[in-house]
Amino acid sequence: MTFEMETEAAFVIHPTWNRLFLASRNNLGISLLLIILCGLLYYLLGLLSPYYRIDALAVPLVWLPSGLALVVVLLAGYRFALVALLGMALLAIQQGLPQSMVLGVVIGATLQAFLPALLLRMFGFNPRLERIRDVMLFVGMGGLFGPFLAASAGVVGLSNSLPGGGALLQIWLVWWLANSLGCLIITGFLLVWVTTGQEIIPAKNRLSLFVLLCGATAATLLGFIDTTTGQSSIVLFAVIPLTVFAALYCGRQGVTVLAMGALVAVMILMTSAPPHLQEASVLVNMTFNLGLIWMASFTGLVVAAAYSEQGAGDRYAYLAQHDGLTRLINRSTFEQRLEQAIQHAKREGRPQVHALMFIDLDDFKLINDQFGHATGDLVLRSLSDLLLSHVRSRDTVARLGGDEFVVLLENCSADCSRLMAERIATAIRGMLIPVENGNCQITASIGVTPIGDNTGTLASVLSAADAAHYQAKDEGKNQVHYRYVERVTDEC
Known part of the structure; x- marks a missing residue:
């Protein structure tokens, strides 16, 4: 089936999601209900996201809701930017943020979901992520530009309420990386899942992917455990070659699954983090480790897209030389x-x-x-x-x-x-x-x-x-x- 975006672009998505999105476009009541439900899910993901305290302020290390907001706006339409507005407003109220900061984070979250989706559609982005061009657009707009808007708007609002200005640059960097990880990993995973057919992971690749996933998860856990000592660890670097192997043997599906595995490992570790993880030296190493996961995910998507383009080129060359029915040369x-x-x-x-x-x-x-x-x-x-x-x-x-x-x-x-x-x-x-x-x-x-x-x-x-x-x-x-x-x- 084909789902037509508001900019007249079209791409194939899973039939279940296709029916849901079409129903939301044709029925205002269903659309509002989905916005409310997605807004509540945004709120819950915000509560689940791991935080780090800087100058008595809780700053997210990985912001899960950013990925959800971007994908629903991309697939369901611009009106779903209200998901980020609603969810972030609920989170701001729940955490008792100052009024000036509430305005900044709500505006930033809404712009982060709306503007990248708008630009991606304008540039003819295909969410299947099978071309290097689409991967670079996705990372540039969704993984870099959108988080830049959210972090900047949040820090501007924070600057009026944080005594003495605080470590604004450090807060901005952590905030930006948290949003970028959420967009790159959560949005990437959901886009691949929604735009893939019935069998997301072919049966012949499941064992290989399981082994790679175990390796990536173990490397992430060991790397972040070493971080608790205040020292950097080289173990986490193994995530990058493992993700490249996943890209070569399992495609973009394997890359997004490994990235999600690494993200889940981080979440598990942070829920049981000891108090001394709040030390500044630990934050530097932890930010570096999160950056490695970001780089592994980005590298994997690029490699998978390049491999897909090469395969498509080989198929086109074959079809140009062979008869489509008999497979004999033409x-x-x-x-x-x-x-x-x-x-x-x-x-x-x-x-x-x-x-x-x-x-x-x-x-x-x-x-x-x-x-x-x-x-x-x-x-x-x-x-x-x-x-x-x-x-x-x-x-x-x-x-x-x-x-x-x-x-x-x-x-x-x-x-x-x-x-x-x-x-x-x-x-x-x-x-x-x-x-x-x-x-x-x-x-x-x-x-x-x-x-x-x-x-x-x-x-x-x-x-x-x-x-x-x-x-x-x-x-x-x-x-x-x-x-x-x-x-x-x-x-x-």
Whole structure:
């Protein structure tokens, strides 16, 4: 299914979310209900977020609600920026923040959800995160610019209520990183989940991902435990290569799962943090460790996108050279190989170096008319498999179009090409295609022409093979017509 964004962009999302978002757009009551529910969820995530005290002020180390707010605005529409406004207002009231600071944090949270979503839509962002361009837009707008707005607005509001100004720069940095982590990890995970099909993690990758997840979680826990001593730890650096491995073997899904695992490990550790974790030296190391998790998540998304683009490029290149139905090479690719074979034959200086076989199914239109195009497609695929199984590894099989196939027999004498053509014709006669009331028997007319030192152009070779196959049809179909009869050797 396709969900259309308000900027006329479109992308495929999970059917469940698609129905929910469409219902919210078409029904004001459902829209308001979802905004309230998401606002309450924003509030609960805010309570669950780990905090650090700086100058008697609780500053979040990881701000989970920022990720929720951005994803709902991106997918459900600009009106859902009210989620951040409602949720942050509830949190500000619950924590008893000063009025000037309440205004700053509420405005900052709302802008953080609204403006990045607006800019991402303007730039044609695709939330599947399968292209490096989309990853960079997501990180730049959602992971950097949005948190910058939230941290700046919050610190401006805080500056009027914090005695003596306090450690505003330190507070701003921690605040910005907390929001950035929330957007990068929570939003990234939700976007990948919503825009992925029914099977988020393919079965063949689940064991590998589980091992990588255990490794990333263990490295995060050990790294943050070492932080409690006031010293940096190199253990957490292992999260970066583990995330890269997840990107290569499990794609963007694996990256977001590992990032979520590291985030959950941080949450578990912070809930049981000893009092001395509030020391300034510990905060520096902890901020550094959180920065490593941010960098691992960013690196993983970029690697996964690059790998996805490479795979897409390979698929496009394959499709450009092959027939979509039979997976044989197409006419343009075959003509390039045939031209090379013609030039090679002329250099060899012999009457026959290669041979070209032209195969056309007999009465294929009647098969389509009587049994349907699905049966016709099955015939073409079955014939393709048969041809591939009856030629040598150096030969080339291609589909020219419709029910016309060609086989380039390289380094094949006249008697060898004759024998191979007869073998293929016999095999085609033995093909039985299942239909409603039994089986359908297939036959073909085959023409064979030599390629040697006297061969003309590519067009003339194809024309000669085509004429030979028409001669086979004129002689009664279901047979081979070749322009030469020589003694058969054991070459084939």
